[in-house]
Amino acid sequence: MMRNIALLGSTGSIGRNTLEVISQNPDRFKLISLAAGENLDLAVEQIRNFSPEVVSVKRKKDAEILQGQFPGLRVYYGPGGLLEAVSHKDVDTMVSAIDGTTALEATFASIKKGRRICLANKETLVAAGELINRQLQESDAELIPIDSEQSAIFQAIGHNSKSYIKRIILTASGGPFFKNAGNGADPFAGVAVKEALAHPTWSMGTKVTIDSATLMNKALEMIEAFHLFQLKKEQIDVVIHPQSIIHSMVEFIDSSIIAQMSLPDMRLPILYSLSFPERVPFNGRPLNFAQLQKLEFFAVDTGIFTPIRMAYDVLKEGKNAGAVLNAANEVAVEYFLKEKISFKDIFKVVEDIFYREHFYPLNSLEDIDETIENTKNKTIAYLNGDNK
Numbered sequence: 001m002m003r004n005i006a007l008l009g010s011t012g013s014i015g016r017n018t019l020e021v022i023s024q025n026p027d028r029f030k031l032i033s034l035a036a037g038e039n040l041d042l043a044v045e046q047i048r049n050f051s052p053e054v055v056s057v058k059r060k061k062d063a064e065i066l067q068g069q070f071p072g073l074r075v076y077y078g079p080g081g082l083l084e085a086v087s088h089k090d091v092d093t094m095v096s097a098i099d100g101t102t103a104l105e106a107t108f109a110s111i112k113k114g115r116r117i118c119l120a121n122k123e124t125l126v127a128a129g130e131l132i133n134r135q136l137q138e139s140d141a142e143l144i145p146i147d148s149e150q151s152a153i154f155q156a157i158g159h160n161s162k163s164y165i166k167r168i169i170l171t172a173s174g175g176p177f178f179k180n181a182g183n184g185a186d187p188f189a190g191v192a193v194k195e196a197l198a199h200p201t202w203s204m205g206t207k208v209t210i211d212s213a214t215l216m217n218k219a220l221e222m223i224e225a226f227h228l229f230q231l232k233k234e235q236i237d238v239v240i241h242p243q244s245i246i247h248s249m250v251e252f253i254d255s256s257i258i259a260q261m262s263l264p265d266m267r268l269p270i271l272y273s274l275s276f277p278e279r280v281p282f283n284g285r286p287l288n289f290a291q292l293q294k295l296e297f298f299a300v301d302t303g304i305f306t307p308i309r310m311a312y313d314v315l316k317e318g319k320n321a322g323a324v325l326n327a328a329n330e331v332a333v334e335y336f337l338k339e340k341i342s343f344k345d346i347f348k349v350v351e352d353i354f355y356r357e358h359f360y361p362l363n364s365l366e367d368i369d370e371t372i373e374n375t376k377n378k379t380i381a382y383l384n385g386d387n388k
Contacts, residue, residue, distance in 0.1 A: 003029050003116070003274055006054075006086045008106060009097030010034040011042045013204050014120040014146065017266045018095050019046060021274065024283065029274055033085040035098070040065065047073065054088050056081025082106040086115070093274065095146070096121045099207050100330055101323075101372055104128060108365060111141040118273040120146035122217075122224040126314075127323040128368050129227030143228065144273040149221055150228060151269035152247035152260035160252065162229065169249040169257075170221055171241035173201045175213035178240050178298070178305075187304055191343035193336065201244040201264050210333045214346055215300065219307035219314075223322050226315050233315035238308055240298040245287070263287050306347050310354060319359040320371040327375035328353040335383055353379050 005022065009015040015034075022029040033054035036043035040062050047055060047070060056076045057063050063077035076084045079102070086094050086106045094110040096103050097120040107124050110117050111132065119125070125132060136143060145151050149170050157165065172178075176198050177188065196213045197206060204212070211217035222236050247269075249259040262268055265284045272279075302309040307329075314321040332349040335341045341349065353375065362368055 002027075003093045004032045004090045005029055005093045005095060005274070006033040006035075006088065006091045006110075007031060007095045007097065008035040008082060008085060008103050009037070009095075009099075009120075010046055011036045011039040012097055012099070014097035014266060014270070015095075018097065018270050019050065021267050021271050022050070025271075025275075025280060028280065032091050033088050035082050035085045037098075038062065044069065053090075054085050056085045079105060083109055086110050087113070092116060093118060095270075095274075096124060097146075099123070099205060101127050101326070101368070104368060105365060107132070108135060111135045111139050114140035116142045116144060118144050118146050118270070119150075120270075122147060122150075122220045123326050125224040125227045125322075126220050126326045127372065128362065128365075129223065129322065130318065131362050131364070131368070133227060133230070144276055145224075145228060146266075146269050146273045147221060147224070148244075148264070148266065148269050149248040150225060151272060153225060153229060153250060155260045155272065156248070156250040156258040157229070158258075162231075164252045164254075165229075165231070165235065166251045166253045166255075167235045167237055168225060168229065168231065169237045169239055169251065170218060170225065171244070171246055171248050172215060172218040172238055172300070173199070173212065173244045174240040174242055174298070175199060175215065177213055178215075178242070178300075186344070188342075188344040193339060196336075196343055201242075206337060207330070207333055210336065210346075211329070213343075214307055215305040216307040216329050216333075216346075216350075218300075219311035220326065222308070222311040223314050223325075233312055236315075238300050240296075240300055242296055242298075243292075243294070245292070245295060261287060306351060310351065313354075317359050319361050320367065321354075321357075321359045323362070323368055323371040324357050324359065324375045325350065325354050327372045328379045331376050331379040331383070341383065349379065349383065353382060 031050040031052050034052050035056040037058050054074045060077045063075045067075045093116040095118045101123050153168050197209050199209050244264045246259045249257050251257045328350045332346045
């Protein structure tokens with residue numbers, strides 16, 4: 001079956017890998033539309049290589065430049081452009097690879113149209129999981145994860161009934177600092193932006209790389225898994241696995257554990273999300289067990305890596321708690337990347353904002369947008385000195 005794809009976030013890491021998967025399987029996948037960010041040079045290259053019918057960019061001025069270079073192309077910009085990208089009549093599959101909650105409206109539109117949604121954007125379910133699940137129940141849409149950990153869980157569950165699941169075990173690389181835990185009262189003193197961006201295993205965008213260093217990325221995945229697989233919070237565990245060979249595991253009620261293993265390569269879960277339920281040949285490097293020196297596992301120190309504890313609190317609270325956590329973190333990470341706060345301040349800022357909040361139910365996209373806007377404003381005010 002040929003899948004006609006709308007790719008949101010084409011110039012990011014996931015987007016570039018998705019295009020590579022498409023180019024390697026031209027008999028199976030066709031790019032209909034793409035949405036890029038501000039990397040106009042790369043967007044031009046992608047348009048020339050893949051000839052999409054619809055393109056969206058972040059800024060109006062970039063859209064005007066592209067329209068001048070490609071007169072016959074349908075070019076849009078901003079949030080409305082994302083909707084145009086996913087609404088093309090031939091699109092049956094949407095790949096969501098934009099960081100943050102920018103693509104929420106396009107995701108809801110794809111659900112209403114009954115598309116397959118290949119989700120690399122964990123913030124979507126973190127902010128709006130309850131609402132999205134309600135929408136999915138009324139639609140023929142499919143939600144297939146791209147995140148390596150969620151893809152591993154999805155594959156390990158297979159055709160088993162969810163009633164057979166005892167727990168899932170999300171693995172975390174630990175980022176560059178997990179060994180700092182227990183090495184003194186201030187394990188993150190003096191951490192520079194460059195150090196935090198030096199991920200030992202994966203090559204990712206800046207925001208998700210910082211989230212991996214704080215383990216907020218894993219906290220968001222816990223919340224995502226809760227909604228994606230409709231679990232109880234007691235069924236979700238996390239373990240540090242620095243080698244990133246086992247991408248996550250499922251333990252069943254008979255104590256059997258099924259793990260999905262491969263060398264770190266995001267093209268593999270991307271390919272699986274697009275081709276499911278089929279398996280398609282992949283030219284990535286195979287895993288050679290004879291060359292594996294060790295597979296290590298460590299408990300998470302939640303006293304140091306507080307986002308893991310906060311994730312369980314989000315699952316306990318429900319309502320708009322996930323949207324609050326995610327929005328506060330987005331602002332804190334942005335300030336750190338601009339060197340306006342320290343690395344350890346990220347933890348304090350997000351905790352202070354989150355634990356001061358009063359949560360309320362989400363009944364619409366407008367409720368989500370309101371939560372995000374209010375939380376970001378509160379976080380900015382807090383960082384600018386209004387701590388009261």
